[in-house]
Amino acid sequence: MPNELNVPRRGPNELNVPRRVLLGPGPSEVGPRVLRAMSTPLVGHLDPSFVALMEEVKELLRQTFRTANRLTFPLSATGSAGMEAVLVNLLEPGDHAVICVNGVFGGRMVEIARRAGAEVTSVEVPWGEVIDADLLRKTLEALPASTPLRLVACVHAETSTGARQPLEDLSRVAHERGALFVVDAVTSLGGTPVEVDAWGIDASYSGTQKCLSCPPGLSPVTFGEAALARVRERKHKVQSWYLDVSLLEQYWGTDRVYHHTAPISMVYALHEALRVVHEEGLEARFARHVRHHRALVAGLDALGMKMPVAPEYRLPMLNSVFVPGGVDEATVRKRMLERHGIEIGAGLGPWKGQVWRIGLMGDSSTPANVLLVLAALAESLGSSAGGAALGAAERVLAAA
Amino acid sequence: MPNELNVPRRGPNELNVPRRVLLGPGPSEVGPRVLRAMSTPLVGHLDPSFVALMEEVKELLRQTFRTANRLTFPLSATGSAGMEAVLVNLLEPGDHAVICVNGVFGGRMVEIARRAGAEVTSVEVPWGEVIDADLLRKTLEALPASTPLRLVACVHAETSTGARQPLEDLSRVAHERGALFVVDAVTSLGGTPVEVDAWGIDASYSGTQKCLSCPPGLSPVTFGEAALARVRERKHKVQSWYLDVSLLEQYWGTDRVYHHTAPISMVYALHEALRVVHEEGLEARFARHVRHHRALVAGLDALGMKMPVAPEYRLPMLNSVFVPGGVDEATVRKRMLERHGIEIGAGLGPWKGQVWRIGLMGDSSTPANVLLVLAALAESLGSSAGGAALGAAERVLAAA
Numbered sequence: 001m002p003n004e005l006n007v008p009r010r011g012p013n014e015l016n017v018p019r020r021v022l023l024g025p026g027p028s029e030v031g032p033r034v035l036r037a038m039s040t041p042l043v044g045h046l047d048p049s050f051v052a053l054m055e056e057v058k059e060l061l062r063q064t065f066r067t068a069n070r071l072t073f074p075l076s077a078t079g080s081a082g083m084e085a086v087l088v089n090l091l092e093p094g095d096h097a098v099i100c101v102n103g104v105f106g107g108r109m110v111e112i113a114r115r116a117g118a119e120v121t122s123v124e125v126p127w128g129e130v131i132d133a134d135l136l137r138k139t140l141e142a143l144p145a146s147t148p149l150r151l152v153a154c155v156h157a158e159t160s161t162g163a164r165q166p167l168e169d170l171s172r173v174a175h176e177r178g179a180l181f182v183v184d185a186v187t188s189l190g191g192t193p194v195e196v197d198a199w200g201i202d203a204s205y206s207g208t209q210k211c212l213s214c215p216p217g218l219s220p221v222t223f224g225e226a227a228l229a230r231v232r233e234r235k236h237k238v239q240s241w242y243l244d245v246s247l248l249e250q251y252w253g254t255d256r257v258y259h260h261t262a263p264i265s266m267v268y269a270l271h272e273a274l275r276v277v278h279e280e281g282l283e284a285r286f287a288r289h290v291r292h293h294r295a296l297v298a299g300l301d302a303l304g305m306k307m308p309v310a311p312e313y314r315l316p317m318l319n320s321v322f323v324p325g326g327v328d329e330a331t332v333r334k335r336m337l338e339r340h341g342i343e344i345g346a347g348l349g350p351w352k353g354q355v356w357r358i359g360l361m362g363d364s365s366t367p368a369n370v371l372l373v374l375a376a377l378a379e380s381l382g383s384s385a386g387g388a389a390l391g392a393a394e395r396v397l398a399a400a
Numbered sequence: 401m402p403n404e405l406n407v408p409r410r411g412p413n414e415l416n417v418p419r420r421v422l423l424g425p426g427p428s429e430v431g432p433r434v435l436r437a438m439s440t441p442l443v444g445h446l447d448p449s450f451v452a453l454m455e456e457v458k459e460l461l462r463q464t465f466r467t468a469n470r471l472t473f474p475l476s477a478t479g480s481a482g483m484e485a486v487l488v489n490l491l492e493p494g495d496h497a498v499i500c501v502n503g504v505f506g507g508r509m510v511e512i513a514r515r516a517g518a519e520v521t522s523v524e525v526p527w528g529e530v531i532d533a534d535l536l537r538k539t540l541e542a543l544p545a546s547t548p549l550r551l552v553a554c555v556h557a558e559t560s561t562g563a564r565q566p567l568e569d570l571s572r573v574a575h576e577r578g579a580l581f582v583v584d585a586v587t588s589l590g591g592t593p594v595e596v597d598a599w600g601i602d603a604s605y606s607g608t609q610k611c612l613s614c615p616p617g618l619s620p621v622t623f624g625e626a627a628l629a630r631v632r633e634r635k636h637k638v639q640s641w642y643l644d645v646s647l648l649e650q651y652w653g654t655d656r657v658y659h660h661t662a663p664i665s666m667v668y669a670l671h672e673a674l675r676v677v678h679e680e681g682l683e684a685r686f687a688r689h690v691r692h693h694r695a696l697v698a699g700l701d702a703l704g705m706k707m708p709v710a711p712e713y714r715l716p717m718l719n720s721v722f723v724p725g726g727v728d729e730a731t732v733r734k735r736m737l738e739r740h741g742i743e744i745g746a747g748l749g750p751w752k753g754q755v756w757r758i759g760l761m762g763d764s765s766t767p768a769n770v771l772l773v774l775a776a777l778a779e780s781l782g783s784s785a786g787g788a789a790l791g792a793a794e795r796v797l798a799a800a
Contacts, residue, residue, distance in 0.1 A: 011460070011675060011678050011679070012456040012459075012460065012671070012675060014672070014675070015437050015440060015453070015668055015671055015672060017440060017441075017443045017447075017449045017450070017453070017668075018443065018447075018449055019441065020441075020442075020443045020444065020447065022442065022443075022444060024444055026661060027442050027444060027445065027661065027664060029441075029442075030441065030442055030665075035438075035439040035440075035441065036439060037415050038435075038438045038439055038665060039435040039436060039438055039439040040415055040417065040435075041417075041419065041420075041429075041430065041435065042420075042422065042427050042429075042430055042615060043417045043418065043420045043422075043743075044420065044422060044424055044427060044743045045427065045616070047417075047418075047420065047737070047743065048737075049417045049418055050417070053415070053417070056412040059412075060411070060412065076477060076478050076481075076617070077476060077477035077478075077481060077642065078476050078477075078660050078661055078662075078663060079660070079661070080641075080642055080659070080660040080661075081476075081477060081642045081660070084640065084641055084642045088640075108641070111641055112641045115637055115638070115639050115640070115641055116639070207661070209661055215442060215663065215664055215665040215666075216445070216661040216662065216663050216664060216665075217476070217617055217663030217665065217666055237515055238515070239515050239516070239639045239640075240484065240488075240515070240639075240640055241480075241484055241508070241511055241512045241515055242477065242480055242481045242484045258748070259480075260478050260479070260480040260481075261426060261427065261478055261479070261480075261607070261609055261616040262478075262616065263478060263615065263616050263617030263663075263666070264427060264615055264616060265430075265438060265615040265616075265617065265665075265666075265669070266615075266617055266663070266665075266666065268415055268417075269665070271412070271415055272414070272415060275411060275412060275414070278411050279411070337447070337448075343443075343444045343447065348658070
């Protein structure tokens with residue numbers, strides 16, 4: 001079509017992306033029902049039908065987080081904004097936070113908490129390990145009694161390492177000291193149990209593009225009553241207007257006070273993704289993630305590959321594996337992508353060049369993907385153990 | 401499908417929203433090409449194909465903002481987050497900001513600037529009016545010479561009133577005083593000229609769900625060199641990690657340093673929406689918005705309805721019109737929605753109950769929608785002037 005200057009216009013062509021199998025740290029595969037929901041023509045964000053939809057999404061998220069928390073909703077930005085929202089609402093200048101750090105995302109919490117004006121004590125263990133409740137207790141005991149400790153925070157599923165942080169003991173220790181307990185559930189929600197109420201989690205946030213198998217763009221968050229009481233007691237306004245939960249709860253609550261325009265198509269997608277999650281059933285979904293994780297690990301073992309995380313703390317949805325000695329990780333990863341159309345993740349920070357991260361999240365966690373990634377990895381590494389790896393994985397799948 | 405307890409699961413049904421004609425303050429209608437783009441299966445956000453797509457989106461946005469600014473990209477949240485991003489990056493505690501206020505969104509800028517620790521002087525005129533450059537000059541002259549004035553900000557298209565703020569004189573006055581000039585282009589971008597470079601706009605932000613006819617969820621932003629220099633000279637870190645442009649420019653730049661996971665499907669949608677914009681051509685698109693605005697105004701005039709904004713300052717894409725005396729606005733708006741499937745907007749703040757806001761934005765700005773909203777409004781008001789209104793609108797459309 002000619003433009004206003006009546007010359008043919010040159011511009012980008014229609015979207016033409018390759019077909020990929022998404023087995024990295026997220027996004028995961030998004031199923032056809034969710035993709036189709038997103039292409040539904042829009043209603044207004046204050047339309048009665050959208051208000052009803054929001055209520056359904058809130059209730060589905062409560063079931064997913066296993067909480068009765070009234071204030072449970074998808075924040076209109078990605079998981080990292082969920083992290084920021086929880087921290088900037090619960091912290092203000094002069095507050096103290098204790099944050100567990102065993103990977104990238106714990107470190108990110110420290111950075112965000114400091115930008116909120118809080119003093120931070122970090123509890124650090126080497127990457128790939130998890131924080132023991134005794135270590136947390138000792139850290140808290142070392143703080144002067146006068147320290148205005150507001151919260152203890154940790155990452156449930158450290159996407160940079162593949163370590164699963166046990167939460168119940170940390171929660172008890174935090175509460176004994178009168179602190180709120182905050183959990184990053186970005187990669188765990190929908191793939192492994194996240195028991196917000198049973199484990200005494202006061203506030204938590206997640207992302208849509210991991211085990212919920214919805215595109216990235218929203219961050220499910222939940223705030224319990226103790227956390228909300230803390231927000232109401234603040235001396236200063238929350239530094240972020242966009243993330244201020246006292247405003248957001250009026251928008252997502254029954255008042256529907258205009259705040260911003262919710263990402264309507266993304267809410268459509270999340271509604272359908274959550275329906276898929278609950279049709280499968282959370283317990284069945286968790287078992288599926290464990291089953292395919294075990295099959296993958298058996299295959300990696302048969303390939304002679306080692307994993308940096310101890311077996312009892314491995315996440316089912318995110319598997320870090322050492323790059324074999326003498327192998328250039330980027331070359332193999334590129335071959336996986338370009339020849340096989342498979343995305344796996346690179347290592348971050350100190351693990352850059354040292355590990356790959358293989359995600360089996362949500363719709364990506366299938367027997368076919370376990371076999372595919374093992375076969376492609378064996379081929380890309382020039383390994384002669386591909387057949388043995390597939391056999392080992394198949395035995396686990398058959399036994400399940 | 402039975403769940404893990406082997407009882408039939410009750411849950412929300414499949415998404416089933418009504419068909420609406422979106423003629424409110426946004427979202428606007430989203431065309432089938434954009435809806436289809438969103439349902440494209442995902443690639444990873446670090447995939448070479450997605451990196452290439454991001455470059456195309458950045459270039460298309462530069463053309464839309466009419467700027468050469470390197471740092472022009474879609475922020476991963478809605479337009480209100482774009483407002484917050486621009487203000488929290490350019491302001492820090494101790495800074496002074498002068499903000500023009502003639503509706504809801506100017507007031508929101510004041511609130512966000514204060515939360516960033518800035519002192520704010522607002523230049524206020526009644527709702528529906530625009531700020532004169534002389535008033536801004538007098539305000540700036542009244543500030544002590546020692547005032548650390550960082551920026552002057554205003555709203556180009558005040559969505560709460562329908563007033564179009566002329567920008568060139570304000571820009572000159574701001575620059576004479578050494579301040580950065582910041583413009584809210586949420587509702588104007590793609591519907592009326594936004595000349596970032598020619599008008600000396602140092603930073604601007606928009607939304608996708610207005611005249612770009614893309615679903616809500618992203619905020620196109622642009623920062624010029626003077627604004628970026630200000631960011632580099634900051635004494636404190638930006639209070640928001642998620643919105644920190646010094647981090648975002650590494651993610652959206654050629655380095656591709658991991659920051660957060662971009663909302664991939666929304667970027668697909670924006671890419672297609674911008675292709676549609678530039679196939680039509682910006683000038684043709686602006687003329688279309690003016691033409692249909694004039695037709696609507698002629699029809700409203702024939703219905704005997706008055707508009708609060710003076711003709712020379714009316715926005716082409718957002719038309720405020722007084723609710724006739726004795727009419728309950730909510731009843732009429734509900735009838736428009738329920739009987740005719742048409743969304744129009746209510747008044748906000750002091751204009752609540754006083755005005756409706758009729759949007760003709762992007763794909764919603766069509767001759768058919770002009771006729772439809774006039775016919776439905778006449779019917780809903782019980783007016784006998786419906787035929788006259790349609791005739792008046794059709795004469796404008798025919799003459800164009």
